[in-house]
Amino acid sequence: MARTAGPDEIDKLWSMIKDVQFAMMTTQDEQGNLHSRPMATLQHAGFENGALWFFTRAPSGKAHEIQNDTHVNLAYAEPKTQDYVSVSGRGQIVRDKDKIKHLWREIMATWFPKGVDDPDIALIKVTVDSAAYWDAPSSVMVHAYGY
C-alpha cells in the first residue's frame, strides 16, 4: 500500500544515492523488452518533492520509451560501500529551459558537448513511487519509501 514518505525516509534514501555517480535507468520498449543505461546522478538537484532529475537527449531511445510507457526503475549499485538501491517511479520528459540551465553543470558536457543551447537537450524527471535498499550483502530488503 502506497503512503506518503516521511522526511526521515527521504533523507535516508537520498543519502544512499547521492554519492553513486551513475544510476542504471531501466525503461521498457514497445515489445516489452527492458533496457537500462548509465545516467549521471545530479547531486545538486537533490531529491525534492519526490522527484529525481537527469539530463537526456529528447530524441533518444529512452525518451521514446518513456513517452510510450512512463514506468522506470533506477538501480544504484556502489560495490565499495555495498549500497544497493532500487527506485520505482514514473518518467517525464521536461524541456523547460530555465530548469535545464539551473541544473546544468560543466561535467554534463561529456554527453552534451553543445551545452544548454543544444536544441535536443532535455531533462527526465522521475517521480518516485517507491524505493527499497540493501546496505550489506547479507541485509534484507528495506522498504525505504512510499510503502
Place this chain on the structure above:
Amino acid sequence: MARTAGPDEIDKLWSMIKDVQFAMMTTQDEQGNLHSRPMATLQHAGFENGALWFFTRAPSGKAHEIQNDTHVNLAYAEPKTQDYVSVSGRGQIVRDKDKIKHLWREIMATWFPKGVDDPDIALIKVTVDSAAYWDAPSSVMVHAYGY
C-alpha cells in the same frame, strides 16, 4: 533486428560482467512498476548457450514477477573500472536439483542458509536477447549481442 551473437561478442560481454559481483535485476509487477534488486553473479556458471544463472527463492517477489512477465533486465555497474552493461532477456524459474547442486557455492549460504536442500531454493535462468555496454563515461553505447 535480432541476429545470433558470435563467439567474440559472447566473450566480450562475459569478460565485462563476470567480475561484477552483483547485477541489479529488474522485473515488472502486475501494475507495470519496475523493481530491481542485487543478485549475485555466478562466475563459475559462465555464459553458455546464451544464458545467465542466478539463485532465488521460489516464493519471492521476483519469481512471482517473472512468472507473470518474463522480461528482465540485468544492469551491471562497476564504477571502479567504469564498466556498464545492460542485458535484456527472458527469465525462467528452474527447480532442477542437479543444476542447483552443480551451481551451488558456499558463499550462497549468505542468502540461503539452509543450502541446496532448502525446499524453496530455485534458479533463475536468464536467456539473453540483447546486450549493450559502455566501457568509459564518454563512450557511446556498443550493441554487444544479438543486434
